[in-house]
Amino acid sequence: MNERKRRVILRRARALLQDNQVTAPPVPVERVVKGLSVQLRFSPLDQELSGMVYVKDETPIIGVNAIHHPNRQRFTIAHECGHLLLHRDRVTQEVHVDKAFPMLMRDSVSAAGVDEMEIEANLFAAELLMPEFLLTEALGNAPFDIDDDATVSALARRFRVSLSAMQFRLGYLFA
Numbered sequence: 272m273n274e275r276k277r278r279v280i281l282r283r284a285r286a287l288l289q290d291n292q293v294t295a296p297p298v299p300v301e302r303v304v305k306g307l308s309v310q311l312r313f314s315p316l317d318q319e320l321s322g323m324v325y326v327k328d329e330t331p332i333i334g335v336n337a338i339h340h341p342n343r344q345r346f347t348i349a350h351e352c353g354h355l356l357l358h359r360d361r362v363t364q365e366v367h368v369d370k371a372f373p374m375l376m377r378d379s380v381s382a383a384g385v386d387e388m389e390i391e392a393n394l395f396a397a398e399l400l401m402p403e404f405l406l407t408e409a410l411g412n413a414p415f416d417i418d419d420d421a422t423v424s425a426l427a428r429r430f431r432v433s434l435s436a437m438q439f440r441l442g443y444l445f446a
């Protein structure tokens with residue numbers, strides 16, 4: 272992902288947070304996407320499916336796998352929202368289905384042939400659910416050790432994301 276694209280994605284996520292006056296975690300991701308006139312549908316899907324997104328009669332619809340942990344569902348909603356805002360044409364042409372996403376964000380991964388769209392949607396989701404400004408605020412001035420499991424899991428709980436999502440995010444931002 273080039274720097275310009277990265278900045279566009281961050282700007283989109285931050286604008287949404289601002290529009291919704293989000294000033295503290297957890298980010299109310301359902302309210303945020305409903306504000307975009309998105310229909311959310313929760314239903315039990317195969318374990319390996321996270322969710323999907325498509326546009327029907329101009330109404331964007333996000334499907335979420337209801338059997339997954341609620342924190343994972345939050346990430347799915349944010350990820351599919353990213354597709355809607357960043358890849359609207361693609362998800363209008365055909366239903367976009369996501370299998371369990373590995374935390375793909377780094378360019379080394381895209382070089383290995385992973386779909387650029389997924390990396391972009393993941394970066395959007397991470398910035399929406401774990402905004403840099405809220406993480407910085409939450410960490411305060413205390414010395415931070417990414418291997419301090421107690422701190423990382425407390426942050427994961429506070430932001431209502433999975434532990435692995437928080438670990439990845441902290442590594443991406445601060446390591």
Ligand SMILES: [Zn+2]
Binds near residue numbers: 368369388
């Ligand atoms: Zn996706």
